[in-house]
Amino acid sequence: MxxxxxxxxxxxxxxxxxxxxxxxxxxxxxxxxxxxxxxxxxxxxxxxxxxxxxxxxxxxxxxxxxxxxxxxxxxxxxxxxxxxxxxxxxxxxxxxxxxxxxxxxxxxxxxxxxxxxxxxxxxxxxxxxxxxxxxxxxxxxxxxxxxxxxxxxxxxxxxxxxxxxxxxxxxxxxxxxxxxGWLPRKQQQTIRTLVKQIDDVLAGFVRGQSTVCLILAIYYGVALLVVGLEFGLVIGILTGLISFIPFVGAIIGFIASVGVALFQFWPDFIQIGIVGGIFVVGQMLEGYVLTPKLVGGKVGLHPVWVMFGLLAGGALFGFVGVLVAVPVAAVIGVLSRFALTQYMDSPIYGDANDFEKLSKD
Structure with missing residues (x-):
């Protein structure tokens, strides 16, 4: 062929x-x-x-x-x-x-x-x-x-x-x-390398980030419930579950919980400050302990790309699309970086010396 x-x-x-x-x-x-x-x-x-x-x-x-x-x-x-x-x-x-x-x-x-x-x-x-x-x-x-x-x-x-x-x-x-065993013999090593990179991304994001989200959901839910915040359990768990998008989950949870705390505890500034402090501690826990230990720095999925993947997956396949959006986004990301590397190593891209020679001619 x-x-x-x-x-x-x-x-x-x-x-x-x-x-x-x-x-x-x-x-x-x-x-x-x-x-x-x-x-x-x-x-x-x-x-x-x-x-x-x-x-x-x-x-x-x-x-x-x-x-x-x-x-x-x-x-x-x-x-x-x-x-x-x-x-x-x-x-x-x-x-x-x-x-x-x-x-x-x-x-x-x-x-x-x-x-x-x-x-x-x-x-x-x-x-x-x-x-x-x-x-x-x-x-x-x-x-x-x-x-x-x-x-x-x-x-x-x-x-x-x-x-x-x-x-x-x-x-x-x-x-x-x-x-x-089904892989074409000539491209076997290249495909294995790409699959290994995809697995690293998925292992870091799906396994690692899912564990981080689960821990944060338990932490936020229990902490807000202990301080007596109305609807603290649902706010905390939802905040943790959407924490796979950096800062988005924490910002939404912070605004929701502090907003409820203002109406519930006003003018008790100490209680309101405790609610806000829960999210400060949560962000420190996520940024300095959980994410470095469980996810690492080799994921390579930009938050904007993750959000686009979730919206696109939900629009195309509904709830199932939301579930597979991040893995598909990871695969596309790895393949795109591979294609870009191949392009930059090809004669089509060239190098600076070729451009200078062409300019002199």
Whole structure:
């Protein structure tokens, strides 16, 4: 086959593969989660194998413990989180009103805006924006529930995901060996190098950053709950879970928690300061301890690229797209850097000496 025929084949294969994913996106969630669990826990299975345990026994133990922890988390946390989230949504109009009553008198002393004192137009705009935000939140929630957490899908998650995770984790090394045997002989070493780089990125970001997010979610949730902040558990856990985007999770959590603390504890500045201090400690813990130890410096995923990947994945494949967005972004990032390196080493790019010779001629 010529290079053009190879290129045509891979383009057609990619298009067919993407078309199949689009057609089957409604049933992909438990399989994607099973693959993610298997990839996440593969190092644990390898260590148990090194200690003399059989692969099947190690897989059964790991998946069993993981499933038990997941079920306990769902049973114990979901009701509390749902209750706090509903309460927070109900209180939001009151927070908007309190913020309006606090900010408008201060703003009117600095800026003379017609209609600001009586608050008619301003309150109307604020109300419309809040209503629009609630509608968007409801649409997003409904979309997620429709695509990922409906009853049938939830049942499939509890049944199919552990089964997929078990078989993939048990046969992980065999699958890798089999796929490695399919690689073209001439490009085998190059492909292995690229796969190693992709695995380093995924291991650093998916495994490392997921662990960081889990630790931060527990820390923020427990700390805010201990200081008595209303809705502290849901704010803390959500803050930790979105901390894979540097600073975004902490900023959102800080604004939300300090905003609630202002209305709950005012004028107790010490209590408000303690809430703010929780996030300062959390950022120090993340920046100087967790991220260097668990993630390292070889991830190479820019926060903007991560955000774009999440939005694009969600728009194309819904909840499943959000789950696979970061791994796909990592793969594209590694391949893009490889392509750029190949270009800069090629005669097309050239070097400074070639440019000087051409200029003299």
């Amino acid at each position: 010529t290079i053009r025929q190879h290129l045509k084949f891979w383009i057609i294969a990619t298009v067919v593969f993407l078309a199949i994913l689009v057609l089957l996106r409604e049933i992909l969630l438990p399989f994607v989660l099973g693959m993610a669990v298997a990839y996440f826990l593969d190092p644990v299975a390898d260590k148990l194998e090194e200690k003399g345990m059989g692969r099947t026994s190690a897989t059964s133990l790991i998946v069993g413990i993981f499933l038990l922890i997941t079920i306990l988390a769902v049973v114990l946390l979901i009701p509390a989180l749902a209750d706090q989230l509903i309460g927070l949504v109900k209180r939001l109009p009151g927070y908007f009103q309190a913020a309006y009553d606090l900010i408008v008198p201060l703003l009117s002393r600095v800026v003379d805006i017609p209609g600001l004192d009586n608050g008619g137009d301003f309150r109307k705009v604020l109300s419309e924006q809040a209503t629009s935000a609630f509608k968007n939140l409801g649409s997003i929630t409904t979309n997620i529930l429709d695509q990922g957490l409906a009853f049938v899908n939830l049942l499939s998650l509890l049944v199919i995901t552990p089964v997929v995770a078990f078989y993939l984790l048990r046969d992980w090394d065999l699958i890798v060996e089999r796929v490695d």
